[in-house]
Amino acid sequence: MVGVVATVVMQSSHATLLLTLTALASGQLPYLPALAIAIGANIGTTVTAVLGALSAGVAARRLAGAHVIFNLVTAVVALALLVPLAWLVDAIAELAGLAETAWPLKLALFHTLFNLLGIVLILPWISRLAAFLERRFPEPTRLLPTQARYLDPAALNHADTAVNAMEQECRRLDRRAYHLLCSAILMPSAEVIGRPPERRSVEAPIAPDTWPLVNARYHERIKPLLTEILTFQARIDVPLTEAQQQRLEMLQSRTLRMVEALRFGEVLQRSLLRHSARMSPLREAHDDLRLAVATGLNRLADEQEGQTIAAPIDEVRRHWQEEMARRLRSHHLDPWLASSLMNDLHQASRLIAALAEPSPP
Known part of the structure; x- marks a missing residue:
């Protein structure tokens, strides 16, 4: 005693x-x-x-x-x-x-x-x-998918735990965003992340009703979690080292760029769904576009450099700009559809550019 x-x-x-x-x-x-x-x-x-x-x-x-x-x-x-x-x-x-x-x-x-x-x-x-x-000591009632898992208020007491909690929660947000970006290009995430995407994956039949709309899923799974992350970061009130401050700024920048890419993906998905039929005049170009974006996402998940991530969509964009001009001259492509394809290529390029933008030093 x-x-x-x-x-x-x-x-x-x-x-x-x-x-x-x-x-x-x-x-x-x-x-x-x-x-x-x-x-x-x-x-x-x-x-x-x-x-x-x-x-x-x-x-x-x-x-x-x-x-x-x-x-x-x-x-x-x-x-x-x-x-x-x-x-x-x-x-x-x-x-x-x-x-x-x-x-x-x-x-x-x-x-x-x-x-x-x-x-x-x-x-x-x-x-x-x-x-x-x-x-x-059982786990509490299962959290809704929109709720944060690592942003425990106790982590705010120390700089190391606060930054670590932010990193873990931002990784969760990244994973959700990756899955939603795959839905934006109408491809299963298993065909994009973890292994190089293949041509047969984009050429498979598309059932428009089976794909969740990016906008609805964003408000259901992404925005609430993003709100919690930003609120948690605003509550960090302990002294941070310069490296920790830079890390938080990098996490915030990357997260906001991921959300920006989702907004571009929302616009792109609507067009892909409208022209998803096998006989659509835009299906061939869309398949090239989807494969290029999928390849960029795959490389992004492997943490490759920005230029490498953007290379596939840049190549597809150059090819189809030339091909559109040729088909318009030969009257094999309607100008209205050509303008839609031009917009889709632009949205896909902006999506990848948002993801490939270098993080602040």
Whole structure:
């Protein structure tokens, strides 16, 4: 109990052990009680963990629970085996050539031994312990897709955690935007992200009714999350290093450019849906355009350079500008449709340009 109380009061098991070592070395404390205080100091650390987890998330409460269980189990076993463990410490000390009265070194050895004992006891039960803690501290009611996952108010207390929370949430927004941009060009994201898109993917039949409209999905999944991200960033009121400030500015710039690309994708999708029939005069050009944008998105996901990302759509745009002029001269393309295609190529170029724009230094 002395070890528990001292650790709780001083908020440090190391301070308790240092005082115990001093008292033991000066002869003011017997050997076995000193060992018991070392065990109590380990129990005292659980109070700090519990207090810290009260206002934290589910994961922190689970970790604090594991910390309490580990230390309590270790303490119970160590107290039950206190005398045998003391004998073991004496035996090891003798083998190591320590003096019989080297109490501080023996106390340090004992502290190490009973922590190793705890590891040996708990390690085989980690999976069951994790399952128990997950049942004891379940996740809250499942968040709606529009809600932030990492923007915990507790993260605002420290610059590192605030910036890390922003990075994680912005990555979630990026993933949603990638999927929605794939919908904008009427291609499954599995055919775009993770592997180079293929010609057969864009030439497949298109069922317009099966594709979610970009504008509706943007207001459902993107805008609410973007609002939470911007609100969280505005609430960061702790001192930031220059590198952290630049990182936040880069994240905001990239996120806003991603949203800008979605607005271009919204316009592009409407035209692609109108001319999605296999016999449409614009289907061939649209297939080239969709493949070029898909290739740019694929390269963007691989974090390639802006020029590499924009190259496919630039090539398609040059080709179809020449091809439109040829078909107009030969009366194989209606001028009204030609103007629609010109606008679609322009929207696709603006979409990729928004994504490929270099981040601020």
